[in-house]
Amino acid sequence: METTMLPAIVQVLPGDDFTVYAYCNDGAVRLLDAKPLLELGGIFESLKDPAFFRERLTVMNDTVAWDIKGNRDETCCIDLDPCVIFRTAPIVDDPLENVI
Template structure:
């Protein structure tokens, strides 16, 4: 059986990037700056919406625009496509503001 990646955690940034944590321990960096200009994803152009609604639904990166955590009513991306994003190290610099 082939591996099917599952997202377990996401951390959005102010520059429309998302650190995507997978169940195999890998961390990928997804750059959403292109998709926020296309179709239904234009709703994410507002940085607060992009960050505040970013979550994990359906085992993948999603944006819960309505705030209802409805797996059928969200913007989500294929986890296999996300798994092809560049692998990165833990974004420790993002946690420094929480520990200072």
């Protein structure tokens, strides 16, 4: 019987210009461009603040998320569908690979 691995994000790192490096459970690092989300407004409005974007970025619910209240409440976050990240964000080199 074949098992299917469910997509999950295990680590995140903020990049430049509202991007996120998403470290995935398949070993890949994907680069998510979050700028299109900012244009949607609504729940994503708070992400327009660069400090909020970088400081509240985390992994919650096995995916890229922003902790709205800063209390690690997984029911009060902005979290993205990991399947969409796996399908749309390109695989890139690990930005931490050559950091000493």
